[in-house]
Structures are given as C-alpha cells and as structure tokens.
Amino acid sequence: MLEQLLIFTRGGLILWTCRELGNALRGSPIETLIRSCLLEERSGSASYSYDAPGAAYTLKWSFHNELGLVFVAVYQRILHLLYVDDLLEMVKDEFSKIYEPTRMVYNDFDDTFQQLKKEAEDLAEKMKKSKQPVKAINANLGKKQGLGQKGGVDGGNQKKSGDDGNGDKDGNKTKSYVYENGHTNGEHVSNGEVTVASGVNGKENRSSNTGAFDKDKLQKMRGGKGGKKTNTAAVSKAPKEELKKKPRVWNDSPPVSKLDFTDPVSENGTDNVPVVAMEHGESMMDREEIISSDSDSDEEEELGKNAKIETKKKGWFSTMFNSIAGKASLDKTDLEPALKALKDRLMTKNVAEEIAEKLCESVAASLEGKKLASFTRISSTVQAAMEEALVRILTPRRSIDIMRDVHAAKDQGKPYVVVFVGVNGVGKSTNLAKVAYWLLQHKVSVMMAACDTFRSGAVEQLRTHARRLQIPIFEKGYEKDPAIVAKEAVQEATRNGSDVVLVDTAGRMQDNEPLMRALSKLIYVNSPDLILFVGEALVGNDAVDQLSKFNQKLADLSPSPNPRLIDGILLTKFDTIDDKVGAALSMVYISGSPVMFVGCGQSYTDLKKLNVKSIVKTLLK
C-alpha cells in the first residue's frame, strides 16, 4: 500500500498530501530525497531507497517542469508496487489541470485522487492476470514518460529514443498497457495499443551494479551487515597478526633480503645538508583568482553551429520557426540532440562517460514539459540548465574551511590529523609538502608522518621536504606497520604541541584487497579528522572506479559500525591539462565530497582552491 503521496512546489510549499494514508512517515524520507537525490543531480534515476530505523521506503517522483511542481510517492520497499509510476503520471495530469499559482488549498483533489488510485490498482491487477505479449521497444528506463505525453500518443508503438539498450536485457520488465475505451483521461487515444515503459526495476539494478552510489546507501549497507561483519573482521584479523608481514614480491623475482636501507649514520648528519630558504612566496591558496568575464558571444556562435549541424535533419525552416515562435512544450525528442551534443562535449573535456550520461538524464528530467520562451533555441535552454546543474554539483555541500577546523582542534588541545590516500603515482607526497607549506604560512605548526613504509625513497623524500620547510617529521623507516607508525606520530604530536599532523600513505590500487584492508585499519585505528583522496586530473573514466571502490572498501572493511569515508578530494597535476578539466566533475559527482585543494605545479606555492565558475565555463566552452 502506498504510504504517502505528496505534491509540492519547487520552492518548498506542500500543496497537497493524501489525507487517508495518514500513517506518519518514520524519519524524514522526503527531506533526504531532496537533499541527496534531487539536489545532487540524480533526478534521472528511477527511484530512491530510504532507510530509517524501523522502516524501509522506496520513493518515486515525477516533475512537472512547466509549473514547477514535484510529485512524490512513498511506499514500503518490500511491496513492489507496480502501479506507482502510472499513478504518478495520472496524478500529474489531473493536478496540472486544477493548479493555479495563487491557490494554496486543494482539498477537492482528494476525491480525484481516490478515483485515480482505484484505477491504477485495477490496472495493475489486470496486468498481473493477463500477460500481454510485450512489444519490444527501446525503453530509456530512467525516464518518467509514460502517460504524460500529450499529443504524442496515436496508436502503434511509441518508440522512446534512448541510447542504452536496456530494453533488450530487461525485456521481461517492460510492460504494455491496453487502455479501456472509457478512460477518463481524454488525451489517451482509445484505439490501438499504447506501449509504455515502466522503468521500475531495470534502472535500479543497473544503478546498483555500477559504481554510482551515495553515502546513505553505503551506510545502509553497512548497517545491514553490522553483525556479521564484526565476526569476519575479527577472524581475519587474528591470523593476520600471527603472520609476520612478508616483503611484497611483484614478479617471480627472488625476494629481496633487506628493504630497510635507512642509514643510521646519516640521520645524525642532517646538519651538514644546506637548508634551502623557506620563503617561496605566497601560496596560491591565498590568492583570489580573477575570472575574466569575456563575452559569451563566441560561445553562442559555436553552440549555434553545433545545434544547427544536429538539427539539419529536421530542416532549418522548422527550427527557425520553433525558435521564433516558441514551442508548446519540450519533450524528449526535442531535447535529445542538444543533450547528445552536450554530452559529447563534456566527454571531450575528460568527464567520465557514465557521469556525463547521468548528468544529461538529470537535466532532461528537469526540462521536460517546460515551455520554451520565444526567441530562445532549445540548445541555449539546455545549456543554461546544464550550467546551473554543474554549479550545483561543484559547490561544496559543507564548509571546506580547513583553518577553522584546525583552530577548533587546537582549542580542544589535540592535533588535527590529515591522511592522504590515493592510487600509485598521483602526487600524494608532493602535495602533502605543499599543504604543509600553506599551513606554515598561516602560522600553524605542522608535523609530517611517513607512513609510506613500502616504496623505496618515500621516507627520504619526506625527510627532504621536512628539512626544507623546517618542520618535524616522524618516521620509523621501512617495513613497519603504517597504522602503528601513524598512531605513534599522533602521540608525538600531542607531546610536542604540533597543531596538524599530515600522514602520508603508500599508493595502492583500488581493487587490491589486502592493501585496502591495511588502509582501513590505519583509518580505524587513528580516526583522522580529514581523509583526503588524492586524484590526478589526468585520470579519465577510471576516476569513477577509483573513488567508488575506495569508498566502498573503506566502508566494508572497517571493523567499526560507522566507517569513515573520504571527506575531501585533492586534485593534482592540474597544470598538465589545458582545458580538459572533467576529472574534477567526475570525482565530485561520484563521491559527493568537495574538492579542497588543487595542485597545479611542482613547487611549494602551487596549491590553489577550486574555482567553480571557471571550471563550469571551461567545461561548457
């Protein structure tokens, strides 16, 4: 049974809620839906799962973009209600007929709703009983198309243009409806069949298989496996402690006898090495970037060219006419060429393919049914919507003021611990030194902890940086357990009064299970204040995989019930990409954590903040 059906405006006012289904919803599913899904530009997916203590709901939604309304249906997850999509569409049509912007109370809608609900339930019953042969259509399963198409229905197949071939895979999931002649909804033609895709389960499965996730889902998974997890973790920990750590063998080469090359003599001879002056100037973090606001006219021209090339098939006359007169309302087929062009452009800017796809779907969901103002092209409307969506995603969800956090930790009397994680070769050690330099410029005392005990030369590298910056470094050489080294480093920092401890870890691939386990152990043992994922801007589609697997492994392999996930991203090697800045977008979208620093060179001052406006401009150029 449906738990709740809500109609509210995009500005936040609730217009109507079903009064009969009076059970109060546990937790706040609608708020969570808005915050974690609709505002995160994931409105293209089919449904959203919400877990509260004592209840598990699934939420489905539909937009009416012209009037700015959102329709949300909530039901228990264990009941796979099939009629919810259709019900939402029917409710949407009926309500848009009686909606007026000035009217706030819609009590008369109750009866209409009951009627619609009954119809939808009957339909579902009928469908279950009679298994109609399914007309194979290419269903773009994420869209809330269905009955809402005005004028697009006239017998025959309604082929939805979509670029994923899910229709073939999930053929059993697509359903076809036959409408009775006496249907109240006048727009639906009674003759012929209308094949409608109900994007119920296909997209859900797909989204859960791919790496896309949100933290709530992870937490939910975590909570569900809590009991079992501790046992397995305990079991796996026990034998590990018995086995002594063996040196890593990469090929069939014979194991190296001794890896710890730290020369006990040289540690005392440090004062012979000349100390390079620390003053390299102001770190670029503190410099405000001046964005050049050049005219958008050349952008428009280029865009115009692309749009014209795409729509040449339709004939230039109709496009001219449409752009001048203003179309009645946008539907999928109109948006598609513009969206495809935009998606290709994003991908040429090195945005991961999956992310570009999801973004385009989300923008489509927010533009469908909207009326085009006259003298605007479809492409410019789509561009504006996409720009807004990008700004929304790249704007951090929480404050990224590290100085404030450092001062707060200082007031409490304990050091602020930052852990740098990432795959091999992204620049963790280099950027760690840059962050240390920046912090030093703000009169914060820093200490480095060399927990990369695997790579030859890592400890020496950090030692050189520490010498140049004149800050203490805590090291224990090679072949030691990084978690223990980090723990002792933090203790040392509390002893000598350092404000910040920067912990360097070894690079590891995201699917290397034992290394990820070691990392989660380090995090669990030390509970750092900030976990920074260091990713390079050159990465392509692998960014999605790296981040999602890192987060997943941190969640799964942690023995605590509330695992720590990645808090922020440090984007490196930004100076090597000219305008292919898409990696920033992929990383932020997939993990939800903000970009805190951007490394743009190899000297100490080359660290800056992410400038959202300029990135969005570059992405859409």
Added chain:
Amino acid sequence: MDFEKIETEVKIHVQKWVGEAQLLIQRKPPAQLYVAVAVVVFTMLLLILIKLFKRKTSNTIVLTGLSGSGKTILFYQLRDGSSHLGTVTSMEPNEGTFVLHSETTKKGKIKPVHIVDVPGHSRLRAKLDEFLPQAAGVVFVVDAVEFLPNCRAASEYLYEVLTAASVVKRKIPLLILCNKVDKVTAHTKDFIRKQLEKEIDKLRTSRTAVSEADVTDEYTLGTPGEAFAFSQCHNKVVIGEASGLTGEISQLEDFIRNLVKP
C-alpha cells in the same frame, strides 16, 4: 599641406550637407517638424524619468539562512498569514511582490514589498548573489531550537553575507531573526547573539577576507584588535525573534516596514 587640403575638403562636404538638410527641412510642412521634435523631447523626458526611478531605493527584502531555519514558512506567513500544509526543503527561490498580509486590512494605498526567499541549502548558495545587489534589507533567519549544532555553519554563512560586496558597499541593514521561539527549548536572542559574535570573531582570524568590493584594501569585519560585536559593523545589524508556525512575525514586519516606507 595634405592636412589642410583634407580639412578644406571636409569643410566643403559638411557645408554641402548642412545646406541640403536645411533645404529638406524647409520643404517639409511645419506640422510634421513640430511633431517630430515633440516625440524626441518626450522620449528623452521618459528616459530621464526612468533613470530617476531607478535611483530610488528598491523594495526588495531577502530572506536567507541555513536550510531548515524556516524561511519558506516565514515567506508564506508574510504573504498569506498562514503556513498552509507545511514545507519541505526549497529547491528554488520563492519570490513575490505583495502587500504584507497583516496590512491588507489597513485602509489606503500601501506600497507592495518584494520579498525573496533564497534556499538555504549549501549547494544553492550561488542564488543569493543574484538577489543581494538589489536588496534593500537582508533577514538572516536562525533556528533558535537547533542552534548549537549548527552554530558554526550559521556563523560561516552569516560571515559570508556580512562580507559580501553588495552588503559592504551599500551598507545594507541586516536583521538576525531567531525563529521557532514558540518551542520551549529555544535559546534566547541574547545567547544567540553572543555565540554568533564569538564564532565570527574566530572566523575573522582564520580567514583573510579580501572583499571583492575593494581589492586594494583588506576588509576586516568590525574593528581589529577588539572582540567582534555586531555594533561594530558599518551596516545596521539588529536581532529579533519570531515564530513562523504560530504567526508571530511582528518584529520581522516592523523591520520590513522601516526599510520599505509604505
């Protein structure tokens, strides 16, 4: 010299044109001429009037604050006098130009107020910059019940508003409105004011606020060296209380009416 030749040539041409124009004017009947001149003068007057209008103070009030502090409810209280069925997190700003609901009963012509409710969700912060330049006053809504857990976030947002270019340049008055005071566990406005001042003081030291208003100067909020207090701000900052759900918004309405004269 070449210059002189060109000069004389230009002079001859200009004289020819002037002569032709005079002939044209003399040919046309005088009525048309007068009409043409009148139209030109009229449009010029109109443009001047419009410019004068623009210089008048705007009647825009911006409602801002953290997500969940009650801005949308206050907006609908101001407009309709009731909160209807409740609200959810806003995804878009709510705008409206209307006469405050409590004043619809008053006789006489009252100037309508343009009120904008900007979403408080951090992802939608950019919307605030669209409305601040035209604002006559800003209302920063604070949740008095859930104040302490959100104290840091609220003070950071308030700090951003106080150091925004438009606010600094035009000295826009600010009302810090403690909402939800009908609840028993709500904090007093003095407590909230002290906490906010403390937090902003800490923020001042940890941030180098280079205001966009003046790139040459560094803009420090308040007087450096002293503990921060709202009275040190160049723009007027007042604190008030309100309850969106019950409809007690008299302090808010007074603030609005002080700024937008009826």
